[in-house]
Amino acid sequence: xxxxVEARQVRTGMxxxxxxxxxxxxxxSKRRFLLRREIDAQKLRKSMTGVxxxxxxxxxxxxxxxxxxxxxxxxxxxxxxxxMQVLESVFGRLQHGDGISVDQVxxxxxxxxxxxxxxxxxxxxxxxxxxxDEATFLHSISVSALMILFSRHLxxxxxxxxxxxxxxxxxxxxxxxxxxEILNKExxxxxxxxxxxxxxxxxxxxxLSRQEGMSEIVLDVCLNHHERIDGKGYPxxxxxxxxxxxARIAAICDVYDAITSVRPYRAPWSASQALKWMLGNEGHFxxxxxxxxxxxxxxxAVA
Ligand SMILES: [Fe+2]
Numbered sequence: 001x002x003x004x005v006e007a008r009q010v011r012t013g014m015x016x017x018x019x020x021x022x023x024x025x026x027x028x029s030k031r032r033f034l035l036r037r038e039i040d041a042q043k044l045r046k047s048m049t050g051v052x053x054x055x056x057x058x059x060x061x062x063x064x065x066x067x068x069x070x071x072x073x074x075x076x077x078x079x080x081x082x083x084m085q086v087l088e089s090v091f092g093r094l095q096h097g098d099g100i101s102v103d104q105v106x107x108x109x110x111x112x113x114x115x116x117x118x119x120x121x122x123x124x125x126x127x128x129x130x131x132x133d134e135a136t137f138l139h140s141i142s143v144s145a146l147m148i149l150f151s152r153h154l155x156x157x158x159x160x161x162x163x164x165x166x167x168x169x170x171x172x173x174x175x176x177x178x179x180x181e182i183l184n185k186e187x188x189x190x191x192x193x194x195x196x197x198x199x200x201x202x203x204x205x206x207x208l209s210r211q212e213g214m215s216e217i218v219l220d221v222c223l224n225h226h227e228r229i230d231g232k233g234y235p236x237x238x239x240x241x242x243x244x245x246x247a248r249i250a251a252i253c254d255v256y257d258a259i260t261s262v263r264p265y266r267a268p269w270s271a272s273q274a275l276k277w278m279l280g281n282e283g284h285f286x287x288x289x290x291x292x293x294x295x296x297x298x299x300x301a302v303a
Pocket of ligand 1: 172
């Protein structure tokens with residue numbers, strides 16, 4: 001569907017069919033293109049009055065896929081729906097102390113991996129919308145997809161990529177032990193509640209350690225995804241040298257998904273706002289890795 005948007009509403013991920021007014025930039029003078037880079041979006045916002053976008057080929061004004069990307073969106077939704085069912089049953093088994101094996105989540109990893117490969121923009125847009133009940137599952141699927149996307153971008157070997165995808169799915173399993181009222185609480189948390197939330201990496205690690213043959217990568221990511229480069233993370237306040245590459249990747253993907261998600265009680269940040277905030281958040285992330293993450297997202301036209 002074609003729509004006219006005001007220049008100030010232009011964002012990356014939109015498919016531009018036509019631009020109003022004269023335009024000298026050789027890149028933007030191509031009349032039809034997918035707006036991939038924030039710098040080009042800024043140029044359009046500054047110099048144009050309005051743009052015609054095609055929502056069947058890119059994002060709509062609200063940052064979600066337009067109504068006509070039906071086929072891609074439907075496929076992504078189906079993948080996510082099936083993945084959520086498998087994940088729900090895996091988390092349920094873990095919660096009841098039953099065993100699981102990595103093989104049980106393998107079909108989820110392969111379908112998420114295929115889907116993110118085919119159309120990352122659509123896949124990540126669909127997972128942005130999280131209702132309270134499904135937030136943890138959808139967050140897990142989204143982090144898994146981001147970790148697969150990013151680790152492939154970094155050129156890691158395929159076995160490690162699959163393990164990082166699995167780690168993304170299982171990293172927050174310790175949240176199963178936190179009551180939903182606390183996880184979904186809108187106001188400030190008291191000290192006990194903060195402690196309960198901060199215990200989730202260790203609780204998750206304990207749950208996963210009981211599973212036979214659980215990969216070291218999955219265990220490491222589960223325990224250390226809230227550690228920070230400046231040593232102010234939790235649960236163990238690890239120093240920079242102690243935080244593995246896998247945990248650093250997870251920390252970036254985890255926070256990025258959390259702040260770009262659409263939640264009922266707060267407005268989401270756009271990809272570029274999120275990356276800007278993360279880059280400005282000194283000491284939290286591995287900056288070199290974070291810059292590569294930004295590049296990875298700009299390549300797939302999410303940022
Ligand atoms: Fe977490």
